[in-house]
Amino acid sequence: xxxxxxxxxxxxxxxxxxxxxxxxxxxxxxxxxxxxxxxxxxxxxxxxxxxxxxxxxxxxxxxxxxxxxxxxxxxxxxxxxxxxxxxxxxxxxxxxxxxxxxxxxxxxxxxxxxxxxxxxxxxxxxxxxxxxxxxxxxxxxxxxxxxxxxxxxxxxxxxxxxxxxxxxxxxxxxxxxxxxxxxxxxxxxxxxxxxxxxxxxxxxxxxxxxxxxxxxxxxxxxxxxxxxxxxxxxxxxxxxxxxxxxxxxxxxxxxxxxxxxxxxxxxxxxxxxxxxxxxxxxxxxxxxxxxxxxxxxxxxxxxxxxxxxxxxxxxxxxxxxxxxxxxxxxxxxxxxxxxxxxxxxxxxxxxxxxxxxxxxxxxxxxxxxxxxxxxxxxxxxxxxxxxxxxxxxxxxxxxx
Amino acid sequence: xxxxxxxxxxxxxxxxxxxxxxxxxxxxxxxxxxxxxxxxxxxxxxxxxxxxxxxxxxxxxxxxxxxxxxxxxxxxxxxxxxxxxxxxxxxxxxxxxxxxxxxxxxxxxxxxxxxxxxxxxxxxxxxxxxxxxxxxxxxxxxxxxxxxxxxxxxxxxxxxxxxxxxxxxxxxxxxxxxxxxxxxxxxxxxxxxxxxxxxxxxxxxxxxxxxxxxxxxxxxxxxxxxxxxxxxxxxxxxxxxxxxxxxxxxxxxxxxxxxxxxxxxxxxxxxxxxxxxxxxxxxxxxxxxxxxxxxxxxxxxxxxxxxxxxxxxxxxxxxxxxxxxxxxxxxxxxxxxxxxxxxxxxxxxxxxxxxxxxxxxxxxxxxxxxxxxxxxxxxxxxxxxxxxxxxxxxxxxxxx
Numbered sequence: 001x002x003x004x005x006x007x008x009x010x011x012x013x014x015x016x017x018x019x020x021x022x023x024x025x026x027x028x029x030x031x032x033x034x035x036x037x038x039x040x041x042x043x044x045x046x047x048x049x050x051x052x053x054x055x056x057x058x059x060x061x062x063x064x065x066x067x068x069x070x071x072x073x074x075x076x077x078x079x080x081x082x083x084x085x086x087x088x089x090x091x092x093x094x095x096x097x098x099x100x101x102x103x104x105x106x107x108x109x110x111x112x113x114x115x116x117x118x119x120x121x122x123x124x125x126x127x128x129x130x131x132x133x134x135x136x137x138x139x140x141x142x143x144x145x146x147x148x149x150x151x152x153x154x155x156x157x158x159x160x161x162x163x164x165x166x167x168x169x170x171x172x173x174x175x176x177x178x179x180x181x182x183x184x185x186x187x188x189x190x191x192x193x194x195x196x197x198x199x200x201x202x203x204x205x206x207x208x209x210x211x212x213x214x215x216x217x218x219x220x221x222x223x224x225x226x227x228x229x230x231x232x233x234x235x236x237x238x239x240x241x242x243x244x245x246x247x248x249x250x251x252x253x254x255x256x257x258x259x260x261x262x263x264x265x266x267x268x269x270x271x272x273x274x275x276x277x278x279x280x281x282x283x284x285x286x287x288x289x290x291x292x293x294x295x296x297x298x299x300x301x302x303x304x305x306x307x308x309x310x311x312x313x314x315x316x317x318x319x320x321x322x323x324x325x326x327x328x329x330x331x332x333x334x335x336x337x338x339x340x341x342x343x344x345x346x347x348x349x350x351x352x353x354x355x356x357x358x359x360x361x362x363x364x365x366x367x368x369x370x371x372x373x374x375x376x377x378x379x380x381x382x383x384x385x386x387x388x389x390x391x392x393x394x395x396x397x398x399x400x
Numbered sequence: 401x402x403x404x405x406x407x408x409x410x411x412x413x414x415x416x417x418x419x420x421x422x423x424x425x426x427x428x429x430x431x432x433x434x435x436x437x438x439x440x441x442x443x444x445x446x447x448x449x450x451x452x453x454x455x456x457x458x459x460x461x462x463x464x465x466x467x468x469x470x471x472x473x474x475x476x477x478x479x480x481x482x483x484x485x486x487x488x489x490x491x492x493x494x495x496x497x498x499x500x501x502x503x504x505x506x507x508x509x510x511x512x513x514x515x516x517x518x519x520x521x522x523x524x525x526x527x528x529x530x531x532x533x534x535x536x537x538x539x540x541x542x543x544x545x546x547x548x549x550x551x552x553x554x555x556x557x558x559x560x561x562x563x564x565x566x567x568x569x570x571x572x573x574x575x576x577x578x579x580x581x582x583x584x585x586x587x588x589x590x591x592x593x594x595x596x597x598x599x600x601x602x603x604x605x606x607x608x609x610x611x612x613x614x615x616x617x618x619x620x621x622x623x624x625x626x627x628x629x630x631x632x633x634x635x636x637x638x639x640x641x642x643x644x645x646x647x648x649x650x651x652x653x654x655x656x657x658x659x660x661x662x663x664x665x666x667x668x669x670x671x672x673x674x675x676x677x678x679x680x681x682x683x684x685x686x687x688x689x690x691x692x693x694x695x696x697x698x699x700x701x702x703x704x705x706x707x708x709x710x711x712x713x714x715x716x717x718x719x720x721x722x723x724x725x726x727x728x729x730x731x732x733x734x735x736x737x738x739x740x741x742x743x744x745x746x747x748x749x750x751x752x753x754x755x756x757x758x759x760x761x762x763x764x765x766x767x768x769x770x771x772x773x774x775x776x777x778x779x780x781x782x783x784x785x786x787x788x789x790x791x792x793x794x795x796x797x798x799x800x
Contacts, residue, residue: 001454001672006444006665008434017655021433029659030430033421033603034408035737044406054401068468071654072630102629197655203433205605205657227627229502230472254471255417255597257605259429265406272401337435
């Protein structure tokens with residue numbers, strides 16, 4: 001077997017995630033591994049849970065990172081909360097709503113789907129109508145920040161409607177967390193999951209989740225076993241704690257991904273240093289600058305202004321421009337990654353992420369400058385100088 | 401929120417895993433993150449699959465790391481191969497056989513359990529009798545290296561019996577891989593899973609798996625959907641490849657844990673540099689040295705000699721000695737982690753691991769020296785000097 005060490009190139013990650021990792025987070029990753037039952041590590045786990053509560057704006061005792069990527073965070077919510085036969089209303093306005101539907105089916109539930117156009121928010125009126133028509137629905141699930149389209153849905157309103165009809169809520173906050181306002185307790189969300197590699201700017205592979213007491217009560221009172229052993233919260237909580245008030249002993253369930261958890265801890269410490277509201281504001285300010293630059297180049301955002309996410313910008317690909325050529329040139333000539341379209345939007349849009357540490361002044365300029373140069377080279381005739389000027393005019397003056 | 405960076409102590413890990421990470425593997429972890437669909441990363445993924453085939457001694461095209469810990473590797477095998485109603489023979493001789501049984505139930509299968517004493521190998525005669533009595537059994541599952549007891553079972557013989565009765569095999573090789581001979585193709589194993597944090601000496605959080613063509617055929621021909629979306633190989637293979645010969649396009653399924661995969665690649669490169677047979681031999685040689693030292697101290701191994709694993713040594717705790725006191729002193733005074741007993745063996749044994757980079761000359765001396773000193777301090781009256789001498793006499797002369 002003939003292989004040598006892998007030396008990755010140094011990219012700037014402005015796609016739909018992973019985002020760039022701050023050097024502090026990369027350094028945390030390579031600290032010496034300790035045992036997953038080491039008391040010192042247990043202390044870090046407790047602090048990590050507090051930091052996640054801060055990020056989610058919640059006091060939920062069941063707040064922890066699942067030892068697997070965001071998709072497993074989604075599955076943790078569905079496989080624990082959905083019992084065979086449960087009716088679950090799923091709001092679909094992009095790829096990830098569709099994935100929620102799949103999760104309901106595999107957990108043995110019955111999905112009731114509401115469709116909204118890709119690139120638009122979930123319509124609260126349709127949710128209310130659907131709940132009126134299905135008074136026996138038990139759960140409402142939707143995506144706050146649709147990573148496939150860049151659309152932002154109104155979690156506060158949707159959760160309020162769900163609660164009024166006696167349903168638990170499952171909210172996808174993979175791209176939302178730390179990039180857009182998300183107030184788990186104030187908005188009465190019952191189960192929420194995220195990913196480490198978006199606006200937390202950590203290495204991919206971890207899925208922070210938080211469950212309300214109402215949600216936890218449904219998990220512990222299940223009549224049927226959870227269909228996953230690995231994700232069964234009744235077992236996982238024996239290790240992470242949070243199942244029983246005052247629990248101090250940790251029992252082995254699986255071997256936690258020790259180094260990745262160091263990194264998540266560090267990225268959450270950095271978030272706390274910045275302040276969660278400041279992080280939301282930084283994403284919004286840089287989004288406005290990126291948008292100013294893109295619009296000055298004649299490019300259009302897919303999502304209507306009132307429903308746009310700051311951290312994920314879906315841009316229509318101009319007529320006559322080849323999607324793959326542009327992305328390949330940005331990657332090969334500028335080490336800049338932007339995202340392709342997904343699902344129904346494949347080939348039609350680029351997805352430009354401004355997530356976590358990727359969301360900073362110099363990256364706006366790199367992205368506008370490189371994209372403008374490549375488009376011009378392909379004959380698009382854009383005024384890159386004017387675009388850079390427009391972006392700079394909209395940029396916040398303070399450096400991050 | 402008031403928290404600061406976490407600085408872990410520098411431990412020597414001689415428990416049941418995680419093992420120590422080599423500095424090269426730690427360095428790989430903190431290389432710059434690239435996108436999970438970056439073509440450069442795709443090249444590394446292909447190399448990683450080849451390296452895993454080398455470690456597993458297989459040509460199986462479906463050979464890849466699951467993006468989650470070893471427990472999820474186990475679940476990947478069961479949730480994909482077991483269909484509701486399938487009879488699965490599970491050989492239980494420790495904690496992990498019991499966990500397999502749980503996995504069968506949650507996948508909707510019917511477990512037929514064979515029990516062997518903890519600390520002993522699985523009895524091939526009982527397996528044959530059970531298969532005679534259950535001609536409709538579809539799968540046989542067992543643990544090659546029981547991490548909870550240190551017992552090694554005869555995978556070659558068990559797999560041969562299973563095949564003779566028309567059953568697929570699922571083999572737990574979490575602790576076996578790279579520490580004990582494991583010949584997936586020669587022995588006709590159908591599905592096997594491992595963990596990154598044992599004898600591969602990588603960070604915890606990844607689960608290498610390999611499936612034979614027969615196993616893959618059962619997965620793709622399922623009448624019912626796999627109960628897990630995250631672990632459904634029909635979907636995962638769209639990203640990792642291996643489902644279709646000649647597949648080159650990678651489609652998004654979940655976001656791969658990029659940095660952890662760098663580390664696994666590096667640890668597998670190091671394994672290839674050493675040679676897999678040399679790695680097996682190194683574990684065996686150091687085990688003999690550790691055993692010589694332990695026996696010279698009057699300590700006894702739990703497992704009969706012919707059934708002992710080299711990489712995991714369960715040692716009976718001497719009468720009058722408090723388990724937790726000894727482990728705490730080793731950890732606090734020597735930064736040395738050894739493992740506690742698990743399940744039925746809790747409080748009765750210590751588990752001393754010699755896995756991957758933890759399996760080296762200086763660690764044998766540290767372990768014997770520190771354990772002897774602490775036991776003496778507690779009045780056990782052991783001759784630590786003689787134990788060190790015995791270990792050294794048995795140690796291979798060449799340094800690793």
